Amino acid sequence: MITVRPVQSARDWADFAAVYRTVYRDDPHALPDEPIDLTILRRPNPELAQERRFQAFVARDGDRPVGRVVAIHDLAFTQYTGESLGFFGFYEAIDDHVVATDLLDAAAAWVSVRGLATMAGPFSPSMFYSAGIVVDAQARLPLIGMPHNPLYYAEQFEKWGLVGMKDFYSYRFDEPYQMFCSEKFARHKQLYERVSARSEITFRRMRYRTLARDTEIIRELYNTTFKDFWGFSPLSRPEMRDLQKMMLPILDPHLTLLAEYQGTPVAFFMGIPDANQAMERASRFRFRWVRDVATLWYVKGPKPTRLMDGVRVDMMLVDSTCPDRSVASQVIVEMWRRIEERGYTRMEGAPVLDDSEWMKGSVLSRVEMGPYRTYRIYSRDLDPA
Template sequence: MITVVPVQSSSDWDDFESVYSHVYANDPNGLPDEIIDVGTTLRSPADALAATRRVQAFVALDDHRPVGRVAAIHDLAFTEYTGESLGFFGFYEAVDDHRVAEVLLDAASTWLTEQGLAQMAGPFSPSMFYSAGIVVDPEPKLPLIGMPHNPPHYAAQFEKWGLTGIKDFYSYRFDEPYQMFCSEKFARHKQLYERVSTRSEVTFRTMKYRTLRKDSEIVRELYNTTFKDFWGFSPLSSEEMLSLQKMMLPVLDRRLTILAEYRGKPVGFFMGFPDANQAIARAARFRRRWVRDVATLWYVKGPRRKHLIDGARVDMMLVDSSCPDRSVASQMIVEMWRRIEERGYTRMEGAPILDDSEWMKGSVLARVEMSPYRTYRIYRCELAIR
């Protein structure tokens, strides 16, 4: 018999976390550990972060065996900023059994209704800034670092329950992107870029460890400015931005963090980091978590990194729209491509991307004809009609 219980005790949280390893035990593309840490985001968040969200987690049990989980999230900052009566569900994991999906989504939707909310959307784990959506590609792939990965049955579970896809995001893959830009096909665009960049007063610098808090605040302000009209956006706090920056530090390649300045004023940010999932997959053979963590860092930072990790993910294209120089986005893209080659990566994947984003409107990328490499989807439903 399938039952669902609200997570309250320490043992409940242990069951909640154990669902992940159970669901991905036989997934050839699954990773042994979760990227988004349940402990610091749900179980014991910092006080400043806990004050902005109300959360209730649930576990589905099959004769006392954890077989599914979900978190219902009332993002108070989002509600205050947008005025929308919208709650979220996230951290969803479930075995391939619709009874499990049904009790989990029923529990999440009931709790959000009790909070006075009229709609539910997700998955958000716990927000758009961390992880959103599920993969809906028919062909399974090793997940991209920091992006969702899930069994193929999740979309069917959501849709059968009554959720409808409302927003798609994509990743785009480029093999040797700087060499592509330097090819004969792009000769005219490269000449134009060189003329524009030569006259431009935009300069680039790399984020510094010793000024991480200051640089993090610059990125936060650019993020809040760039995405203020983006669906699902709410302003990011200093604490949350710094927390995520620290989470990424162990795998960060600082040369792939680009801060653009115009006459000394920050006007853009673009970030890339090694596709550490290649290293995590290699370290999965070790049984203990701490050994896997040490091995992963060795693979990412050690002398054999270029032989083990060939790809980088790029994200957070942030541009101050008030900057007089309209070439900032294109300049950052080409600068990133140049640095990716310099650092020895041969593959780049940009995610998450909307078709109408700065990425795809940029003068360089507008000339590249390609289909998305991966597709991610967010779902929503009305709570009042259930």
């Protein structure tokens, strides 16, 4: 018999974590450990607790944990957008329609009781972390910071009544700087060289000694750049600090690219080494702490590119008021150049929204490239509580 109950005790949290191992036990592309640190649920940042309420649920078949979900009310999002929208996230379940239905029913009931009319997701716990599920049929090692899941999740969601509301993609480029230097791009490269020669744009990387200041610059650029994008709500300082703590151990500072115009920050672009390749290599070790140490060694060791050939690029932030209209192109080419300089041979851009005119118009139309991976966010209107 399937039962779904709120997560309250330490035993409940242990069962919540155990669901991941149950679902991915036979998945050859899954990593052995959770992609997101569950301490953000068990011991949330007290400052963020003022912005976000949630309730975790775990499904059991007898004593065996077989599914989980978290219902989320993002108060900052609701206050900013005025939308009556709740979220669900951290969803994992075995291939059983009853388990899926009972979990989503529990999440929907909690969201509805809080007076919210629609439930959307998965968000784990927000757009700033992991969002959506993979819906393309090609099985691959997950990209760092992006979802990975069994393909039957889409069927579970749709049977329950969830409808796809937003698709987003990743796009893969092999040796992107070499592509830019090829004959096909000769005219674009000549134009770029003329424009950049007379430009006042300069570049620098994030610095540890000014990390707090640089992080605040990035937060302000994010809030300026994405204010008109779908799903946006301002990124708060506590959320930014949490994201920084999560990303800092694996970042390559050379791929944290700040652009300045006459000394004023106007753009940011980030390349994240695909540490999942290192985690896959470390998965041969039995104990979690050994896997963590090994992963960091493979990422930060003397020659990490022996294990990681890929970089995920994200956080393309450009101040639209910058007088130099070439700043976006310059940041992209400079990132491509640095990726090659650091010894990486593969770049994957993600997430790219399905209505992102900049990405589709300025890059993809010239290389005639389709998405490498497809992700989807779902939603459903709820019955009144």
